[in-house]
């Protein structure tokens with residue numbers, strides 16, 4: 001355990017954003033950086049094995065969260081997030097893709113300045129070395145990203161089916177500029193996962209100005225008036241404190257909002273109900289929680305589906321659910337295993353996932369008390385807005401058109417769930433509402449902007465307080481139209497510049 005004397009920066013959480021910031025900030029040898037992570041430095045071996053990721057959420061590398069029962073289904077929904085060096089980047093499905101550029105336009109709706117797609121572009125590029133060499137992609141970043149080297153033949157048949165059904169074959173679906181279907185970039189290097197810890201943190205660990213403490217749960221933030229002066233945390237069996245000029249929350253969309261609330265920063269009513277003394281009223285903390293829900297079509301195949309070699313979901317499509325939209329609002333992903341379904345077990349088959357990429361539904365993240373070990377109350381309020389269901393219906397129709405084209409049909413496939421009896425909007429809508437899962441992309445609980453419901457300003461400073469910023473998925477005002485990790489990398493890269501005053 002380091003001596004924990006004063007730091008320039010304390011980073012809370014060693015996930016995607018925390019690993020980027022630990023590396024970038026400690027590149028300045030005069031800056032003293034402390035990175036605190038609730039989870040372990042020793043993760044299960046399966047973390048490195050791409051096809052094993054579905055087993056990780058319930059391992060020691062996951063928090064094991066679930067939502068409250070959802071209004072749409074009456075049931076809770078598992079909402080995994082990572083715990084340990086690398087955070088969610090160590091247990092995720094390794095899809096690496098920017099949102100379509102149109103989906104960042106709404107980031108300024110609450111006044112955020114400097115966060116358009118074009119503003120983020122240098123930071124997307126800084127994070128990556130895109131092996132495809134596609135225009136606009138990074139060539140010198142620590143993440144080596146590329147489509148699957150040895151794609152699954154069934155998924156390739158689905159891609160052919162999408163083109164046969166009239167969809168555009170995209171060149172670079174990860175770059176944020178295209179629509180259509182293509183193999184997506186993955187965080188897999190030489191057959192092994194590359195997490196944020198692998199790409200960013202490990203190269204920084206030897207630096208004398210960076211201290212990393214794992215198995216360290218941050219309990220609350222410490223203040224002198226309105227200035228955040230440090231944190232209180234538990235590590236090695238004792239409660240400790242550390243002080244810093246600036247504390248940066250990188251604990252993710254659940255963890256960062258939880259920590260603000262526990263420290264008395266949030267909506268007055270929520271703090272009163274949790275019996276937490278209010279330090280600073282900020283009505284937006286924990287509000288605006290949203291995520292991508294995903295409905296699945298599960299198929300049985302007569303031809304044996306090749307065993308998974310990569311992340312299961314190697315090929316995606318970004319589509320518009322209605323032609324008049326300004327950009328894609330729907331993702332279709334081909335998955336090389338049959339996910340569990342409510343109709344009948346499938347031993348040999350595959351799945352087509354359908355997800356609204358720009359959901360309108362918004363929920364909340366709350367706490368029940370100041371106890372740092374009490375589980376959060378997570379309510380993404382999936383499908384509260386009917387238009388999110390309509391986007392899924394459009395996706396199911398497209399998925400079926402693709403599945404009935406000649407290349408996938410050659411595999412002798414049959415839709416098991418929801419099953420071809422479900423054709424009308426009512427039964428398909430019921431299926432989507434009852435049997436969806438989380439795509440594990442929660443965002444928005446510490447929204448960035450300049451109005452009264454924003455939690456951080458355009459420089460990621462917590463509004464009304466000093467010495468405290470948030471820089472992770474929680475600051476995203478509205479979810480990008482793709483998987484979220486690439487965007488969080490870019491946010492953290494930009495946060496590093498903001499903190500260094502670049």
Ligand SMILES: Cc1cc2nc3c(=O)[nH]c(=O)nc-3n(C[C@H](O)[C@H](O)[C@H](O)COP(=O)(O)OP(=O)(O)OC[C@H]3O[C@@H](n4cnc5c(N)ncnc54)[C@H](O)[C@@H]3O)c2cc1C
Pocket residue numbers: 012013014015016017018036037038039057080081082083084085086087088089091092093094095096097216217218219250251252253255256259439440441442472473474482483484485486488
């Ligand atoms: C199962 C799963 C699959 C996913 N698949 C994909 C995918 O294929 N592609 C994609 O783009 N995105 C995917 N995502 C989402 C993506 O990984 C996240 O959006 C991204 O990693 C979020 O980064 P973050 O830095 O905001 O938070 P995280 O990476 O979650 O990091 C937060 C860290 O803070 C720590 N922490 C929390 N509270 C405390 C505390 N009080 N004290 C100390 N430490 C704390 C946590 O343990 C964690 O390590 C997936 C996520 C999951 C869980």
